[in-house]
Amino acid sequence: MADPMNESSEDSVAGEKAALRHRLIAARAAMDATERATAAEDLAGWMSVDVPFRLEADVTVCCYASVGTEPGTAQMLDALVDRGVTVLLPITPDGPPTALEWARYTGRHGLRTGRFSLSEPTGRRLSNAALDTADVALIPALAVDRRGVRLGRGAGYYDRSLVATGAELVAVVYDDEVLDDIPADEYDIAVSWALTPGDGFTRLG
Template sequence: MSQTPGDSVAEAKAALRRRLIAARTAMDETERAAAAADLAGWMSADVPFRLEADVTVCCYASVGTEPATAQMLDALVDRGVNVLLPITPDGPPTALEWARYTGTDGLRTGRFGLSEPTGRRLSNAALEIAEVALIPALAVDRRGVRLGRGAGYYDRSLAATGAELVAVVYDDEVLDEIPADSYDIAVGWSLTPGDGFTRLG
């Protein structure tokens, strides 16, 4: 049976995911800690977006080998920003729900082992008021194509938002090109520990 173009894209994405996850696993704790501090530092630098008390930012609580976001979340709160974190609903992949981040004490372990806020749940319509969305990725390319883990929660969630979309990755995870499907939602920015916010596309 011959392959369809969709099959070849899926296989290329799967191979790239394996390589990126292996590279993240090989990082030592000193590298991870330095990256986390640098990401947090960019929140108080000359940010290309307005981050004031009346602004809502969607972000996420990192797990495992992802670029650590705890310091970054607290830096956003210190700026007075309203920060929303995702909650993964039960059932098959669908749009995410959201709740306000109030600190690490207000997090619990949710579905797939993800850290989720315990406050009042908001539907994905909460993204309509967000001005910036800092989202997880395994990599992003210079066109703005983002590689996630493959379930499609973020592609389903971000399709209708007008927020500035920012993929949070390590420095060497900004690639020249990533295989893309028609349903992949492009992002406009990358955020890396070394280079901060970089416009894509």
């Protein structure tokens, strides 16, 4: 029999998350193009300044191609490739939410529009087991708190994908999206770092 108290608690967390997502999405939409462009340049700059991880030719980094009002990653991806690391980007499979697939990023010319209008690499698809080879995963988020709780869009693709990886997990957010506290569910995968345009890499937890 389901526990009514537990269901009530889960409903409360879901409601708090939904309200927080709404506020954060609205705040991103209110940013102007100059702010976003500056943030993207600053994120790329952190790939060569005070990086807390090795970024050499034998390193694999999972990242993503930003869309819409997300912190821009195009320049950051190119900066990673310039360092000689292998960069993998996610591909969203058809069907209900499940673990992501991946493919190697070879440059902006090698991207196409995939599911949910996301930019995806055109190369050979790899299963989510490709994350076993990753040393660092730079992942999208609407916000992250100082304990490492990450707030995503709510579909759960990343929580399903990251559950068994040993990679250093880094949430990429704007400066004011590092919060003191975010409501969490038991299945939320914690991250160890935040990457912001103004402060670079910040250790969490």
